[in-house]
Amino acid sequence: MPYCKNEKSTRYRTERDFLGEMSIPEEAYYGIQTVRAVENFQIVGFPISSFPKLIRAMAAIKKAAAITNRKLGLLPEEIAGAICQACDEIMENKHFKNFIVDLVQGGAGTSTNMNVNEVIANRALGLLGRSKGEYNVVSPNDHVNLSQSTNDVYPTAIKIALIYSVRELTDAMAELIAALRSKEKEFADVLKVGRTELRDAVPMTLGQEFGAYATTLGEDIERLNEVCRLIREINLGGTAIGTGINADPRYPKNVCRELRKITGLDLILSPNLIEATQDTGSFVMLSGVLKRTSVKLSKICNDLRLLSSGPRAGFNEINLPVVQAGSSIMPWKVNPVIPEMASEVCYQVIGNDLVVTLAAEAGQLELNPYLPIIAFNLFESTRMLRNVMITLARRCVMGITANRERCQKLARNALGIATALTPYIGYEKASEITKEASETDRSVYDLVMERGILSKRKLDKLLSPERMIKPRRINKHIRIVSTE
Numbered sequence: 001m002p003y004c005k006n007e008k009s010t011r012y013r014t015e016r017d018f019l020g021e022m023s024i025p026e027e028a029y030y031g032i033q034t035v036r037a038v039e040n041f042q043i044v045g046f047p048i049s050s051f052p053k054l055i056r057a058m059a060a061i062k063k064a065a066a067i068t069n070r071k072l073g074l075l076p077e078e079i080a081g082a083i084c085q086a087c088d089e090i091m092e093n094k095h096f097k098n099f100i101v102d103l104v105q106g107g108a109g110t111s112t113n114m115n116v117n118e119v120i121a122n123r124a125l126g127l128l129g130r131s132k133g134e135y136n137v138v139s140p141n142d143h144v145n146l147s148q149s150t151n152d153v154y155p156t157a158i159k160i161a162l163i164y165s166v167r168e169l170t171d172a173m174a175e176l177i178a179a180l181r182s183k184e185k186e187f188a189d190v191l192k193v194g195r196t197e198l199r200d201a202v203p204m205t206l207g208q209e210f211g212a213y214a215t216t217l218g219e220d221i222e223r224l225n226e227v228c229r230l231i232r233e234i235n236l237g238g239t240a241i242g243t244g245i246n247a248d249p250r251y252p253k254n255v256c257r258e259l260r261k262i263t264g265l266d267l268i269l270s271p272n273l274i275e276a277t278q279d280t281g282s283f284v285m286l287s288g289v290l291k292r293t294s295v296k297l298s299k300i301c302n303d304l305r306l307l308s309s310g311p312r313a314g315f316n317e318i319n320l321p322v323v324q325a326g327s328s329i330m331p332w333k334v335n336p337v338i339p340e341m342a343s344e345v346c347y348q349v350i351g352n353d354l355v356v357t358l359a360a361e362a363g364q365l366e367l368n369p370y371l372p373i374i375a376f377n378l379f380e381s382t383r384m385l386r387n388v389m390i391t392l393a394r395r396c397v398m399g400i401t402a403n404r405e406r407c408q409k410l411a412r413n414a415l416g417i418a419t420a421l422t423p424y425i426g427y428e429k430a431s432e433i434t435k436e437a438s439e440t441d442r443s444v445y446d447l448v449m450e451r452g453i454l455s456k457r458k459l460d461k462l463l464s465p466e467r468m469i470k471p472r473r474i475n476k477h478i479r480i481v482s483t484e
Helices: 032-040 052-071 077-091 110-127 140-144 150-186 206-231 251-263 273-278 281-307 337-361 371-395 404-413 415-425 427-440 444-451 456-462
Strands: 012-017 020-025 191-196 199-205
Touching: 012 032, 020 032, 032 110, 052 077, 052 110, 052 150, 052 251, 052 371, 077 110, 077 140, 110 140, 110 150, 150 206, 150 273, 150 281, 150 371, 191 206, 191 404, 199 206, 199 415, 206 281, 281 337, 281 371, 337 371, 415 427, 415 444, 415 456, 427 444, 444 456
Parallel strands: none
Antiparallel strands: 012 020, 191 199
């Protein structure tokens, strides 16, 4: 049994189930169901201990169940107390080396649930002065899993863990937004040319550009908070398919109340536990918002790469921080590695969304057995996005500087400034001048002055930066200037 043997262990205990016997390292808190799962599922290489929020959430649920079962007279005081103490230790990040099953597994999360049940049971036995494996005293199934099923425990734990994960993500997003807002203020007076379809458009400020980035990410903090209000609805107490078999009628509301106390989250019990047990809609919603955020973030990173392109053959309007050499052959070449890395993360999150969507759609009848792969992708997406937001803020955005003279030069020579003149000289005349400026490589300003279409004073006023970067009142009855 290569995955139950431990080279550091010299003693083993024997555990039995209906499939037979297995040897378990004496020091291990996990048991036979865990070992079987480890043998069956060697998939992504990430044991559930790599997802501490999920483990702590499982322990919180087991504690809430033990308290509720004790209050309902279903669990002896001594056993309930030992289970609760074992759960407290796990919530304090203890015994994590015993959570060894791969997160991606068959069975809708049963292996994860049993890994947790066995660790809690064996730790509780130790607290009671008994030996590991004495399941006639504290049983993983009959005591730790009392009034429960994987099918209500596992999705509830995933939701709790995701709420905490999203909170960390939104905190990281807020840090990136703050960095962008600081650049919005710093670059408020830097006039530059706007671009649409990579062609010269009307002027704007560099500060306005960064302010737009901050706003678009801020919108997704709101969307993430909204989806968390959906995720907080749980099916705990529904047991196997939502009918509540093997649970006291009083159990669902009471265990939900206890879980709220333990987690500090405003969890609510679904009004239809059968529907809630088979539904994965809230996971799809969260994945969709994460994809939306990734699409926006990658677009921002693409913009940063364009704006910093060059330095001599590109836009060269901003400078990204120099964080490492960019070439093994070209001297002093510096690449936009942070935005590039951020886009790579975004592509992964977008791909994860497809996996979540397909897995959610593939559920049958009263249960979706693909919750493990849904959980894996959502945890990966939230964790990667959190990390990339922090890295992008600290290693890139905060160190961005503006090439002010370059921005101003491009803005002054841009053909798009003719747009500011159309209310005064008309679209056709403005188009004629713009065409000539493009063909002769001259400025719109010079051509308007040369033709005497507008006075210098009027032209300077119309083309002043403060008038071109925001709305302005225009006289409805203005007469188009004739140049005949």
